[in-house]
Amino acid sequence: MKKIKTYEIRHEIGIKATSKLVYQALTDIKMLSNWWTSDTRGTSKVGNFLEFWFVDFCQKFEVIELKQNQFVHWKCADKGLEDWEETEIRFSLRSDEKQCFVNFIHSGWQDNTGLYPHCSTKWAVFLLSLKEFLETGRGRPFPHDLAVNHN
Amino acid sequence: MKKIKTYEIRHEIGIKATSKLVYQALTDIKMLSNWWTSDTRGTSKVGNFLEFWFVDFCQKFEVIELKQNQFVHWKCADKGLEDWEETEIRFSLRSDEKQCFVNFIHSGWQDNTGLYPHCSTKWAVFLLSLKEFLETGRGRPFPHDLAVNHN
Numbered sequence: 001m002k003k004i005k006t007y008e009i010r011h012e013i014g015i016k017a018t019s020k021l022v023y024q025a026l027t028d029i030k031m032l033s034n035w036w037t038s039d040t041r042g043t044s045k046v047g048n049f050l051e052f053w054f055v056d057f058c059q060k061f062e063v064i065e066l067k068q069n070q071f072v073h074w075k076c077a078d079k080g081l082e083d084w085e086e087t088e089i090r091f092s093l094r095s096d097e098k099q100c101f102v103n104f105i106h107s108g109w110q111d112n113t114g115l116y117p118h119c120s121t122k123w124a125v126f127l128l129s130l131k132e133f134l135e136t137g138r139g140r141p142f143p144h145d146l147a148v149n150h151n
Numbered sequence: 152m153k154k155i156k157t158y159e160i161r162h163e164i165g166i167k168a169t170s171k172l173v174y175q176a177l178t179d180i181k182m183l184s185n186w187w188t189s190d191t192r193g194t195s196k197v198g199n200f201l202e203f204w205f206v207d208f209c210q211k212f213e214v215i216e217l218k219q220n221q222f223v224h225w226k227c228a229d230k231g232l233e234d235w236e237e238t239e240i241r242f243s244l245r246s247d248e249k250q251c252f253v254n255f256i257h258s259g260w261q262d263n264t265g266l267y268p269h270c271s272t273k274w275a276v277f278l279l280s281l282k283e284f285l286e287t288g289r290g291r292p293f294p295h296d297l298a299v300n301h302n
């Protein structure tokens with residue numbers, strides 16, 4: 001079936017850190033576990049898989065492309081949310097004299113209702129957790145993440 | 152000139168408050184000033200204007216539609232960011248036994264690069280400020296808002 005239109009979630013944050021450190025926080029398993037979910041598994045190499053566990057639920061990604069200190073690209077793999085099937089995540093880094101900007105894109109959504117608005121807000125929360133982790137040494141990964149509702 | 156495609160920012164939060172209270176926080180000037188910007192002026196009546204001041208910068212909206220305890224719709228007026236020209240903001244409320252959900256749409260963007268990703272993140276921050284204000288009595292309106300970069 002041909003896809004007529006897809007939707008993207010986009011965010012941007014500026015982190016007082018080098019692009020090298022930000023890149024590490026997007027590729028090193030131990031550092032990833034400090035801002036998205038505490039239970040992160042796998043190896044960040046192109047063609048390999050990353051698993052982000054939320055108790056007994058796993059969101060799995062294939063690592064599609066890596067450009068050191070510049071770009072990280074994942075694609076959703078078999079496990080995970082139905083709404084996230086075929087979606088992709090890209091982090092693009094660029095630095096100025098004050099900070100490293102992280103430009104975030106979660107693309108390939110078939111719909112921008114349903115889970116989309118919730119995930120849009122939640123991605124902001126996790127990107128702010130990434131910022132906090134790199135600037136203060138302490139992020140807010142799941143299960144310590146900021147709640148955006150009372151579900 | 153015909154617009155080919157426009158983009159939307161979407162978010163959703165769940166607030167432990169009645170839809171009546173959430174609606175007030177979106178329509179009462181004093182309550183609005185507790186979560187977006189401390190300097191909010193105008194009157195929330197259909198056809199009237201709201202002004203959100205950030206020191207000497209003003210973002211102005213016309214109130215397009217109001218449905219008590221359900222829906223608020225604004226349209227950008229003459230002043231403000233160029234990227235926000237012709238854009239519109241809609242808040243839709245729905246409650247379940249635990250909370251009032253606020254579904255937020257900022258539509259009519261001509262582009263989803265430029266300011267869009269920054270504003271997407273920043274809207275999440277202000278919606279979380281709205282949630283905090285209604286749940287704890289204290290929001291984080293500008294100039295006390297959470298910074299998402301170091302500009």
